Amino acid sequence: GVVATISMAKRFNLAAPLLLTLTFLFSSCSMISSSSQASPAGFLQCLTKANISVFEQGEDLFNTQLDKYIRNPKFLANTTGRPLYVVMPANAHHVQIAVRCGSLNGVPLRVRSGGHDYEGLSYRSVGIEGFAMLDMSELRTVVVDNQTSTAWVESGATLGELYYAISKASDLLGFPAGVCLTVGVGGHFSGGGFGTLMRKHGLAVGNVIDAELVDANGTLLNKTTMGDDVFWAIRGGGGGSFGVVLKWQVRLVPVPATVSVFKVSVSNSQGAAVQAVTKWQKVAPALPEELYIRALVQNDMAVFRAVFLGTCDALLPLVMSRSDGIPELNLRRSDCKEMTWIESVAYVNNATVEDLTKRTTSEFDSSNGFKATTDYVRRPIRREVWAKIFNKQLGQPNAQIVLVPYGGRMSNVKEDATPFPHRAGVMYSMQLYNYWPVDSGDESGNAGAVQSKWVRDMYAFMSPYVSSNSKSRGAYFNCRDLDLGPDWGPKYFNSLFGKHLGRGMGVCTRMFMKGLVMGSRFLLPFPCLVYDGN
Ligand SMILES: Cc1cc2nc3c(=O)[nH]c(=O)nc-3n(C[C@H](O)[C@H](O)[C@H](O)COP(=O)(O)OP(=O)(O)OC[C@H]3O[C@@H](n4cnc5c(N)ncnc54)[C@H](O)[C@@H]3O)c2cc1C
Incomplete structure (x- = not known):
């Protein structure tokens, strides 16, 4: 228990008082002991029982699927921490089950949508072994409603797929997000998202009006049930920290014919x-x-x-x-x-x-x-x-x-x-x-x-x-x-980092205390608890 606490604490990057609180919480937290008895075999069995597709390290298709969305090819090399499993959920229920299987068997999860993370942290780890990757690429439906000028887009869709679907529904609607077409909606919206319409219509997240999130307990939440602070946090507070965002409802913006x-x-x-x-x-x-x-x-x-x-x-x-x-x-x-x-x-x-x-x-x-x-x-x-x-x-x-x-x-x-x-x-x-x-x-x-x-x-x-x-x-x-x-905290989030106690870090802390975000269940690259570079 003590060893686990120290190694987890080394990865924290929090102000000292918060660090002490969290170190205390971790040392008294039963989930830590469950992660020290990780059972990858149990995780695999749990997924297989629910008919969820999974590729295991060593299988032929494992590398094919893992490498498919590695968008910084320097991480194709087999040198840094690769997942034990690539899990391919086909629906929301699969995501919930995968999260619960991970939690029950002490196998932390990383989430990958488009795989464009500059540091590859959706599919690799610098310091943590024995994790599984949730690959969201099968969840990529886009439904456009041009009556209300809104759309629901699943996290595994690419920006190109989102833009294309909008254009099929209307010539006079668009969406302000990034330039690169293969960027995934899941990671992109989680950090902000800007592109050529930003000066007129702002960021992608400024135009997100609802979302569905699976939290670390495997509970499916929407804007109302997740609450204002979590809904605030998922719109720019960083991918991989607050659970798995399944889909986003966005407000489309008018674009001229020319x-x-x-x-x-x-x-x-x-x-x-x-x-x-x-x-x-x-x-x-x-x-x-x-x-x-x-x-x-x-x-x-x-x-x-x-x-x-x-x-x-x-x-x-x-x-x-x-x-x-x-x-x-x-x-x-x-x-x-x-x-x-x-x-x-x-x-x-x-x-x-x-x-x-x-x-x-x-x-x-x-x-x-x-x-x-x-x-x-x-x-x-x-x-x-x-x-x-x-x-x-x-x-x-x-x-x-x-x-x-x-x-x-x-x-x-x-x-x-x-x-x-x-x-x-x-x-x-x-x-x-x-x-x-x-x-x-x-x-x-x-x-x-x-x-x-x-x-x-x-x-x-x-x-x-x-x-x-x-x-x-x-x-x-x-x-x-x-x-x-x-x-990294003040650089990415300015004074919002740590200062607004009701929000940002505060959201993390409260979710953590309620057991909704935990290092033992999710690997939290940023910004919640774990700095995966130390
Ligand atoms: C070539 C290139 C061009 C780019 N162009 C732009 C641009 O024009 N504008 C711009 O703003 N940005 C741009 N980016 C940056 C891009 O927005 C980020 O890299 C973004 O995080 C990528 O999202 P992804 O889903 O593809 O990445 P991923 O690697 O899949 O995910 C990135 C992070 O989000 C987390 N995450 C992924 N899916 C989910 C989910 N469903 N729920 C919760 N967390 C999740 C991951 O765990 C990881 O921490 C570009 C990046 C590249 C490599």
Whole structure:
């Protein structure tokens, strides 16, 4: 009992008083002793009795199913903690039974929807052995009701499947969530979810109006029965912490019949790209909220991609305005393309509308591992600093800096409306990203070391430019980065972490006390109890 308590406590990352309370609770908690007598065989039997599909380590199909949705291929290597079982629930009841089987037999669960977790924490563990993975990919129905402009979407659906289903029901409805089509609804909504409609319609979670959750007791709850605080917490408080979200009811948003897009590349000869990015950062967050212009810095170039809810005739003067636009882009009428909203969703992915429901990723995405981290920028970065940033990218052909403009609806939502706290005052988010081929033939075990180091060095370099006196350095939960170490709480959740006792950590604590969230039943990567990086 004592040994188990110490090893669990080492993984906690809580303020000291809370840590003491929880250590006490754990040391007096019978579930800990049940997990120390884990019975994987009992777990398997329990599932089989209920006719739930399960693949066991060592079986041929185990690796096929596990690897199918590993979206950061650096984790395809058999090196870090893999699950003992891949469990494939086919309905809500199966999820409830699987949770109870795990609890009864001391086998903790991880939940995977789309498998895009940057650190792979939906299907692997850094420090905990003997867990099972619930694979939600068979639960992916989307039901759209265009009378009420709402939809129910199951967690195992991809964003592409959600967008496609909406477009089949109506040309004039859309949904504000992420860009990448194979991202899973389950993890994405759990951490916030932003994309090209964010400046007009906010985050995915801002448009979630109901949900069904299986808690750690295996009880099926809806918005009313889970209560306000839990409903608040699941909408951005982090995947894998509060139970298994089965499905979400979302409010769809109106989109115009004509949407315009452009992609313009500015090379850095004579500092043109530095100049364009310096201007972009002041202008893009203040543009009309119908206009989203994302900037990507790579290979001494800046690439600007825009989606505008309106026509090219309306878009051009906004971008080319000398006073409030970015004339540095030299945008021409021929650069601008008009299309429907769903075509714009495909366009920003270099895909076709029919590709939206494909669950396989491109050859590129399935063969390159990556390391990434995020920051939030609250005041413009000086031109000389941008010149240095561009220089630091030279020699790193795969390194990307992705800049996403905030402002508009993102700033008009109160900081504690959802657990996603990056609101008024944020100008843009900055993602530092680098990738490498996983089958480069590097036998040293150091594949990706140089690229990962670049991300870490850049993160250190950016420190003076992304911090502010009033706020701690921010990070986006959905771009999870174990390098943030013990400081992850305030970075992901700002002052909402720990401070709002009725919410956030408070929800975790109360659920924990009621036995609804427990380290012995669920592995809790973030934010509740366990920091799986120590
Ligand atoms: C290529 C790529 C592009 C991306 N683009 C965007 C973007 O445009 N905008 C954006 O906001 N984000 C983006 N992301 C980040 C993405 O939103 C997160 O990685 C998200 O968590 C992925 O969800 P998932 O279901 O695919 O991941 P998973 O790995 O399945 O899950 C992520 C986390 O959520 C938990 N979880 C999964 N399903 C459930 C469930 N049903 N109930 C409870 N917990 C669950 C998991 O246990 C894990 O902790 C991108 C990521 C990648 C890799």
